[in-house]
Amino acid sequence: MSDSELGRKWDRxxxxxxxxxxxxxxxxxxxxxxxxxxxxWPLAFGSGMGLGMAYSNCQHDFQAPYLxxxxxxxxxxQ
Amino acid sequence: SCPSALGAPVASSVRFLIKGSVAGGAVYLVYDQELxxxxxxxxxxxxxxEEVVPPAMYQFSQYVxxxxxxxxxxxPAPPKxxxxxxxxxxxxxxxVMSALSVAxxxxxxxxxxxxxxLKERTK
Numbered sequence: 001m002s003d004s005e006l007g008r009k010w011d012r013x014x015x016x017x018x019x020x021x022x023x024x025x026x027x028x029x030x031x032x033x034x035x036x037x038x039x040x041w042p043l044a045f046g047s048g049m050g051l052g053m054a055y056s057n058c059q060h061d062f063q064a065p066y067l068x069x070x071x072x073x074x075x076x077x078q
Numbered sequence: 079s080c081p082s083a084l085g086a087p088v089a090s091s092v093r094f095l096i097k098g099s100v101a102g103g104a105v106y107l108v109y110d111q112e113l114x115x116x117x118x119x120x121x122x123x124x125x126x127x128e129e130v131v132p133p134a135m136y137q138f139s140q141y142v143x144x145x146x147x148x149x150x151x152x153x154p155a156p157p158k159x160x161x162x163x164x165x166x167x168x169x170x171x172x173x174v175m176s177a178l179s180v181a182x183x184x185x186x187x188x189x190x191x192x193x194x195x196l197k198e199r200t201k
Contacts, residue, residue: 015124016117023113030104034097050114057117 009061017054024050 028046036042112119142148 012117012121016120019113019120019124023108027104027108030101034101053114054117061117 013054013058013061016057017051020050020054020057021047022050024048024053 024046025043026046028043031046032038032040032042108114111123113123
């Protein structure tokens with residue numbers, strides 16, 4: 001992996017983390033205000049979920065060059 | 079007593095409907111914009127937000143000024159920094175690491191030179 005490609009992957013990871021944590025926090029806020037009587041746990045839950053999803057995406061992104069994606073091809077019957 | 083007996087369940091169900099629609103709308107917005115999707119989509123959403131939000135904020139502040147009659151103080155434009163944090167951070171890290179890697183040999187060299195100098199002086 002070249003340096004520029006690595007830098008691009010890190011940029012994508014950071015942007016993804018910001019968006020996902022923010023989304024999780026926002027959804028947690030909405031649910032906390034509407035259904036859960038302004039408790040704190042939906043915010044923590046949402047932010048944690050967003051962080052976990054971002055981490056998982058980053059992990060897949062960085063491991064991608066080493067994974068061989070195979071696909072099954074049906075044998076053509078003569 | 080009849081209207082008040084009917085009023086409370088109706089009010090609570092209306093409240094529940096409003097809350098449900100707000101929460102459902104938020105979930106649908108997240109699904110529609112694919113905010114919890116692949117990282118390319120999130121990056122695109124962030125870039126779009128960076129383009130859209132400052133003009134929207136400016137228009138909103140203009141609207142508020144017009145409605146309330148307040149005059150927003152004309153803030154001077156923020157100074158344009160020609161300072162690339164990423165480049166300077168990267169070059170700083172590289173400088174520090176290369177300095178650390180040559181530190182032992184440099185220390186040997188300087189101490190040898192200092193020792194030679196002292197020997198010269200004390201002759």
